[in-house]
Amino acid sequence: MSLPAARRLKIGLSACFSHADPSRPLFTGKTLQYVEQSIAHWIMSSGAMVVMIPCPMGETAKGDVTLAHYADWLDGVVMHGGADVWPGSYGEEPLRPEWLGDRVRDLYDLAVVEAFSQAGKPIFGVCRGLQLINVAFGGTLYQDILTQVPGAQVHRNADAYDRHQHDIHIVPGSRLAQLYPNTYVARVNSIHHQGIKQVAPGFVVEAWSIPDHIPEAICRHEPGKSYIAATQWHPEFHNPDSPIIDSSVLLGDFLTACTHAKYRPADSHSPFQIRDRAARMLRRALLRRR
Numbered sequence: 001m002s003l004p005a006a007r008r009l010k011i012g013l014s015a016c017f018s019h020a021d022p023s024r025p026l027f028t029g030k031t032l033q034y035v036e037q038s039i040a041h042w043i044m045s046s047g048a049m050v051v052m053i054p055c056p057m058g059e060t061a062k063g064d065v066t067l068a069h070y071a072d073w074l075d076g077v078v079m080h081g082g083a084d085v086w087p088g089s090y091g092e093e094p095l096r097p098e099w100l101g102d103r104v105r106d107l108y109d110l111a112v113v114e115a116f117s118q119a120g121k122p123i124f125g126v127c128r129g130l131q132l133i134n135v136a137f138g139g140t141l142y143q144d145i146l147t148q149v150p151g152a153q154v155h156r157n158a159d160a161y162d163r164h165q166h167d168i169h170i171v172p173g174s175r176l177a178q179l180y181p182n183t184y185v186a187r188v189n190s191i192h193h194q195g196i197k198q199v200a201p202g203f204v205v206e207a208w209s210i211p212d213h214i215p216e217a218i219c220r221h222e223p224g225k226s227y228i229a230a231t232q233w234h235p236e237f238h239n240p241d242s243p244i245i246d247s248s249v250l251l252g253d254f255l256t257a258c259t260h261a262k263y264r265p266a267d268s269h270s271p272f273q274i275r276d277r278a279a280r281m282l283r284r285a286l287l288r289r290r
Contacts, residue, residue: 005049010074011043013035014078048255058286071119076122078124079126079128080129081127083102084143084194086101086102086103090135090139090140099144106132109136114279120267124229124250126236127234130231130232137220141194146193165187166190168185168208169210171207180249199218204219225266225269229253
């Protein structure tokens, strides 16, 4: 018998942004917020309900709903993949104009991470989500792996897209190693050109790319703090005929953490040491855009 809605986990999914574009044939000049279908379906595959978390600020904003309300109501959040992270988010100037990223989305994502961390709710990041989480807690990124890492392999092939793959080494003794026992090397998709340079304090690397040693999975390693884990690959992009790692294991681990937090949230914690700082920065940035 199907579970009623009241007994299902409610998982937030961060929004992707398509900023106002007068040249667009539909919704001319309007800001769009949306989710990519496959990641919503991946979360739903274990019976959880998915709620997109819209940015509550902007030129059309009304009412008093905040990201903190979503963090209090939902059981956890998945941080979406997508656009590059703006280098200014980790204290660098863009090396090329095409690596500017999306500063407004960065501020929104940082505010989502902050709100759920303060609420003691689990967070899982995918691709950009991993990079954003690392930046939120004080880490840095390579703006472009091929440019900045000598001997690096190609991590993004626009033609192959989610069919482009490489191997990873799972760190022995890590949480990921416990989830995949007796698995030391695994195959994952690779759809990114940015990546972690310095790992954020309080986080550990759980998997590295082979052979160029780029972090491919991280998790928070601070007793008493809320669950935060992320992968550089897209676990939602899974072809049954592909040899890539079983993504249902990662989802099950995250949802188990969400079930525990539903009844006993972890201690509140702000990655910025100043509560709601990211939300205030987002509000100011959107006001300047008017």
